Amino acid sequence: MPELPDVETFRRYFNKTSLNKKIVKAEAVRSRVIKGISPQNLQKKLKGNTFKSTERHGKYLIAATSGNKFLIMHFGMTGSLSYFNDSEGPMKHVHLLLTFQNNYKLAYRDPRTFGAIYFEENKEAFLKRKKLGPDPLKGNYSFSSFKKAAEGKKETLKAFLMDQTILAGIGNIYSDEILFDAGIHPEKPVNKLSKSKSKELFSSMKKVLRDSIKYEADASNFPDDYLLNYRKKNAECPKCGGKIKKITIAGRSSYFCPNHQR
DNA sequence: CCTATAGCCTGACGGC
DNA sequence: TGCCGTCAGGCTATAG
Numbered sequence: 001m002p003e004l005p006d007v008e009t010f011r012r013y014f015n016k017t018s019l020n021k022k023i024v025k026a027e028a029v030r031s032r033v034i035k036g037i038s039p040q041n042l043q044k045k046l047k048g049n050t051f052k053s054t055e056r057h058g059k060y061l062i063a064a065t066s067g068n069k070f071l072i073m074h075f076g077m078t079g080s081l082s083y084f085n086d087s088e089g090p091m092k093h094v095h096l097l098l099t100f101q102n103n104y105k106l107a108y109r110d111p112r113t114f115g116a117i118y119f120e121e122n123k124e125a126f127l128k129r130k131k132l133g134p135d136p137l138k139g140n141y142s143f144s145s146f147k148k149a150a151e152g153k154k155e156t157l158k159a160f161l162m163d164q165t166i167l168a169g170i171g172n173i174y175s176d177e178i179l180f181d182a183g184i185h186p187e188k189p190v191n192k193l194s195k196s197k198s199k200e201l202f203s204s205m206k207k208v209l210r211d212s213i214k215y216e217a218d219a220s221n222f223p224d225d226y227l228l229n230y231r232k233k234n235a236e237c238p239k240c241g242g243k244i245k246k247i248t249i250a251g252r253s254s255y256f257c258p259n260h261q262r
Numbered sequence: 263c264c265t266a267t268a269g270c271c272t273g274a275c276g277g278c
Numbered sequence: 279t280g281c282c283g284t285c286a287g288g289c290t291a292t293a294g
Binding site for chain 3 (some may be wrong): 002003006059074075076077078112114115116162164171172173174176231252253
C-alpha cells in the first residue's frame with residue numbers, strides 16, 4: 001500500500017495521535033526492520049522524548065523528536081501505524097511499540113518486513129544518502145524540473161515515474177493511476193513523449209497524488225474513474241469501456257487500458 | 263554509465 | 279475443507 005498518498009495519510013494519523021505526548025516506554029520488539037541502530041539503543045533514544053513535528057519525503061515519514069533527532073519510517077509493502085489502548089488487545093507483526101503518558105500506544109507494524117526504521121541526527125544527510133529525488137508535492141515542484149529530469153531518458157514512462165532518485169514517492173499503483181489518467185501507454189519511452197503530452201502527464205501526476213491524499217489512499221473512497229478498483233485482467237475500463245490489460249514492466253505488474261492509453 | 267533480474271519475507275487468494 | 283502454487287502496492291545488490 002504505502003506510496004506517497006498512503007504515507008501522507010500515515011503522517012496525518014501520526015500528527016493526530018502521537019505529537020506532544022511523552023514517550024514513557026519504547027519497545028523495539030523485533031529488529032529486522034530497524035536499521036543502523038540496535039533495538040536497545042533505539043529504545044533508549046526514544047524514551048522520555050516527545051515528537052514535535054512530522055514531514056514526509058516521498059515514501060518516508062520523518063518525525064522530529066524533542067531531542068532534535070529524527071525517527072524515520074519507511075513502510076515497505078505492508079507497513080502501517082496503529083494507535084490504540086490496551087483494551088484493544090495485542091497486535092501482530094509489531095516492530096516498534098511506543099507507550100505514551102496517557103497509556104495509549106503507537107505501533108509500527110509490518111508483516112512482510114520490507115519496511116525500515118531509522119534514527120538519524122540529520123535528515124538532509126539521510127535523504128542524500130538514499131539518493132532520493134524531489135517529492136512531487138513539495139516545494140512547488142515545477143514542470144520545467146520535470147522536463148529536465150526526463151531529458152534524454154530512453155526507459156519506459158512507468159519505470160521513470162517509479163524511479164525514486166528522479167521523483168520520490170510514486171510506486172507501482174500510482175504510476176499506473178497517473179498514466180491511466182493522462183491516457184498514456186505505460187511502455188512509452190520517456191523521450192518519445194510530445195511536449196503537450198508531457199504537460200498532461202505532469203498535471204495528472206499532481207492531480208492524482210493530491211486527490212488520492214484527499215481520499216486517504218483508501219480504495220473504498222476512490223471515485224469510479226480511477227483505475228484502482230479495476231486492477232484485474234479483463235475488467236472493463238471505467239473511463240472508456242475498453243478491456244483492462246495486465247503486463248509486466250520493469251518487473252512489476254502493470255494494469256492499463258489499451259483503448260485510451262496509447 | 264544503464265537496464266534487468268533475483269532475493270528478501272509473510273499472508274491472501276484461487277484452483278483443484 | 280484443505281493443500282499448493284502464485285502473487286503482492288519496495289528496494290537493494292549484483293550481473294551483464
